[in-house]
Amino acid sequence: xxxxxxxxxxxxxxxxxxxxxxxxxxxxxxxxxxxxxxxxxxxxxxxxxxxxxxxxxxxxxxxxxxxxxxxxxxxxxxxxxxxxxxxxxxxxxxxxxxxxxxxxxxxxxxxxxxxxxxxxxxxxxxxxxxxxxxxxxxxxxxxxxxxxxxxxxxxxxxxxxx
Numbered sequence: 001x002x003x004x005x006x007x008x009x010x011x012x013x014x015x016x017x018x019x020x021x022x023x024x025x026x027x028x029x030x031x032x033x034x035x036x037x038x039x040x041x042x043x044x045x046x047x048x049x050x051x052x053x054x055x056x057x058x059x060x061x062x063x064x065x066x067x068x069x070x071x072x073x074x075x076x077x078x079x080x081x082x083x084x085x086x087x088x089x090x091x092x093x094x095x096x097x098x099x100x101x102x103x104x105x106x107x108x109x110x111x112x113x114x115x116x117x118x119x120x121x122x123x124x125x126x127x128x129x130x131x132x133x134x135x136x137x138x139x140x141x142x143x144x145x146x147x148x149x150x151x152x153x154x155x156x157x158x159x160x161x162x
Contacts (some may be wrong), residue, residue, distance in 0.1 A: 024154050025089040026081035032147035033078050033091045039142075040093060040135035044072055047119070047131060061126045068115055071099040075112040 050063030064072075072095060079092040095116045098109035122128030 022083050022089065024151075025083075028147050028150045028154070029081045029089045029091050030078075031150035032143040033081075033093060035142040035146055036136060036139045037076070037078050037093045039139035040132055041073065041076060043131035043135045043138075044069065044076070047129060060124075063129075064119060065101070067101055068099055068110070071097075071101075071109075072112055072116055072119075 047069060048063035049066050049069065050061050051065060075095045075097045077094070077096060079094070081089055081091045083089050095112035097112055098106070099112060099115060100109055102109050116132070118126050119129050120132050121130075
């Protein structure tokens with residue numbers, strides 16, 4: 001009859017229970033969000049510029065007016081990490097507020113979320129210019145590496161008993 005004895009299991013269980021702390025997962029996710037946000041910001045800065053004008057029939061915007069681009073850059077941010085009902089830690093990168101150019105339909109200014117969506121997916125008067133999807137794709141490996149680095153730091157600090 002084979003017999004197996006495992007030593008140190010209690011110590012491993014203690015370390016794993018410390019890793020289950022939601023604050024650790026929040027820090028790890030936050031570390032991964034920064035490279036993604038940086039790449040999206042870089043892509044946003046690289047969008048072609050166009051003048052704000054009245055369009056003729058069958059004409060579309062191919063770029064973004066300088067003021068609207070600046071409004072998007074100023075309103076871009078990262079939410080604090082949160083834990084949902086399923087225990088998953090989430091963080092969002094997005095746009096908030098209103099642009100500085102008022103219109104008849106939007107007297108407070110065009111909502112920045114609406115503008116970003118129109119640039120990303122296109123509209124009846126705007127050519128599709130994806131900058132968020134490309135930012136996510138380009139920065140995925142870097143974000144994963146940053147998250148792994150932060151997780152390794154946390155594991156080491158738990159091993160040392162901090």
